[in-house]
Amino acid sequence: MNTVNKLLSRRFVLFTLVLLLKSSLAWLVVFGGGANLRMALTEIPFFCAVFCLIEIFARKRQLLYYVIANLIFTALYFTVLMYYKYYGIIVTYHAISQADKITKVKESTYSLLQPQYLLMFVDIIILLVLLVLYRSKGTRAPQLRLKPYRKAALRGILAVSIALCMLNVWPNRASMNETEQAEEMGIMNYEVFTLLSDSTQKAQLIDSKEITQAAIDKLKGIVPPQTPQYRGAEKGKNVIVIQMESFQSFLIGLKVNGVEVTPTMNRLAAGDFYYNHFYTMVGQGTTSDAEFTVNTSLYVPEHEPATQNDVNKVLPSLPKLMQQNGYTTATFHTNDVQFWNRKELYQALGWEKYFDHSYFGDEDHIAFGASDEVLYKKTAEQLIRMEDAGQPFYAQVISMSSHHPYNIPREKVTLDIPKKLNDTLAGRYLEAQNYADRALGGFIGQLKSSGLWDNSVVILYGDHQGLPVYALSKAEKSSLEEMLGHPYDYKDMFNIPLILHAPGITYPAVQPKTGGQIDLLPTIANLTGAPIDNQIHFGTDLLNAGSTPSLLPMRHFLPRGSVVSDTGIFVPGAGYEDGTPYPFAGSAADSGRVSLEEFNRTLSLLDYSDSYIAQLPDRTDAE
Incomplete structure (x- = not known):
């Protein structure tokens, strides 16, 4: 035990080196570089300050406090690299507060785990064993009394460490790119900075009187036409919106070993x-955020899913708008309505009915519920009943079988992929x-055979990205x-x-106009003749967008200030200049760069949306 005691007595240096x-x-996973001078100068001072x-201050059980600190640091580093593998950003306390969702998507979480990541916890296991052995010998740690010179030295180290932490944080506090900000500050400094800055800074709300549709249109740089094209062209037709799990545009027309990957979508396209320049606009809530944005034409929150707080507001929405114009409404999803707080979301959006796991059951289970085949079969039955009732309907259908990590039962796999992509x-x-495309084809067939296809506006779009570039190996790339x-x-x-x-109109097939999920509400409203003059919306009617330059602010998956334009995607650095x-x-090579004026307008759009939502009345029917 003497050797153990000597080893543990050097804990300050030992724990610093381990961390x-x-x-x-x-750093290797997130920033692409492992141990280096910048990492040492940003991370070590934080460890030293805590130690x-x-x-x-700890006179007893110092080793226990070291182990606890080590465990907390380890858990944070592990969470940072795992979160980055999927989301491509640095996790903060905002996302950690949603940790309960991990238990619901544990299969996705496990798929991102690589064996070497677990090495982070080896020392903790060893330390716990040593502590048990140490205690089993009946040894009790004596109460320590710091000698004056040692106390002075520790205070000096503490002062220097805190000063270095401040020097790492202060010059980088205004950086817009969160990943670069974390690299300059150090991961631990960044985590504390985000916590403290959010708790001390209050959002400056824009006066609600200034948030008008005219002001929003001006920021977007658009002038709505006095007489929009196709106004009411599909009035009285049903509206069926199909949200496709993790579907990306590159799949359209893609062949693998000479076979089409998505033949149904290819035929529809x-x-x-x-629209081949259409973009996801979701945040931390991913699929549920897509439902929110499509049905409100509002931007998602910056640091949390829309279903966390925004659903407590009286939201203007597409279901409410359609009901005011004589439609019945329903939404379909095979997952449990409680997941991502969808029950509150659906009440806030004003859906008259929702069909979830309790309706679809667990038949032919894939991912988190019944398969897409079951979803589409049972949904079609309900849609036919709604059609027979003699009233037009608006229905949203949320597919789910193609959810990350994409473990389709082998008996359902028919695509022959290259051997080098097996089990990737x-x-x-x-x-x-x-x-998923095969299941969708069956649904389209049901819509056509029942007559719904010719009597409905049908819209299909992907909800969010499916292949995060950060999670792919070099071979996959x-x-x-x-x-x-x-x-x-x-x-x-x-x-x-x-x-x-849209069966009632003729329009060129491929639309190069850039758009996003936020644009669907005004587009559907125009086609069905539903008036939205008095309803705030941040989207643009895609059928009347013309040649007006598009500006789509991005959030969460890219740094604040990122924007999709007609020529590319712009991602800021510390600010606009180094984007x-x-x-x-x-x-052209630099054409994806928006102007500074456009950049500032997109930031204002986000501020307008945040302020608008914050000042909406609270729901009185919230549970």
Whole structure:
């Protein structure tokens, strides 16, 4: 035990070195570089400050406090790298507060785990064993009394460590790019900074009187036409909106070993209106955020899912608008309505009915509920009943089988993927989307045979990205590049399809106009003749967008200030000046960069939306 005692007596240095190794792993995954001077200068002072506090104030059980601190640091580093693997951003306390969702998506979480990540916890297991052995010998740690010179030294180290932490944080506090900000500050400094800054800074709300539709249109740079094209062209027709899980645009037309991955979507894209520059606009709530944005034409919150707080407000919405114009409304999802607080979301949006797990059951289980085949079969039965009632309806259908990590039962897999993609995220994704497309084809067939297809506006779009570039191996990226003919990056990751089937109008098939999920409400309202002059909306009617430049602010998955334009995606650095453009194919090398004036307008749009929602009346029917 003497050796153990000597080892543990050097805990200050030992624990610092151990945590330095763990931070190196986190930095390697997140920033692409392991141990380096910047990492040491940003992470070590934080460790030292905490350990000095333990040494100065803990007279008993110092080792226990070291172990607890080590466990907390380890858990944070582990959470940071796991979160980054899927979301591509640095996790903060906002996301950690939603940790209960992990138990519901544990399969997705486990799929991101690599064996080397578990090395972070080896020392903790060893320390716990040593502590048990130490205590089993009946040894009791004596109460420590710091000698004056040692106390002075510790206070000096503490002062220097805190000063270094401040020097890392202060110059970078205004940076817009959260990932770069965390790299400059250090991960631990960044976590504390976000916690303290959010708790001390109050949001400055824009006066509700200033938030008018005219002001929003001016920020977007649009002038709505006096007589919109196709106004009421589909009045009285049903509206069926199909939200497709994790579906990205690059799948349209893609072949693997000479076989179409998504033949149903390919046929729809060729025969109806296909918007090939359409983008996801979700945040932390992913699928539920897509439901929120599509049905409100409002931007999602910056640091939390829309279903956390925004659903407590009296929201203007598409279901309410359609009901005011003689429609019945219903939404369909095979998951439990409690997940992502959807019960509150659906009440806030004003859906008359929702059909969830209690209706679809657990038949043919895939992912979190009944398969897409069951979803579409039982949904079609309900839609036919709604049609027979003699009143037009608005229905939203949420697919789910192709959910990350894309584990489709082998008996349902029919796509023959290249061997190098076997049992990879990219390979499973292609298999899952091929299955989802097959199930969708059955649904379209039911709509056509029942006559609903010819009496309905049908809209299909992806909810969010399915293949995070951060989670792909080099081999997967190489395979995707071979398939696509260009490197897979942000432009592919956030690009989702929008297909519009409107039987009463004729329009060029492929629409190059840039749009996003926020644009669906005004587009549907125009087609059905539903008036929205008195309803605040941040989207643009895509059928009347014309040549007006598009500006789509992005949140959560990209740094604040990121924007999709007609020429590319712009991602800011510390600010606008050092931002990076990702130009679309065929555009000039720097064409993805928006002007400073456009950049500031997109930030204002987000502020307007946040302020508008914050000042809406609270719901009185909230449970």
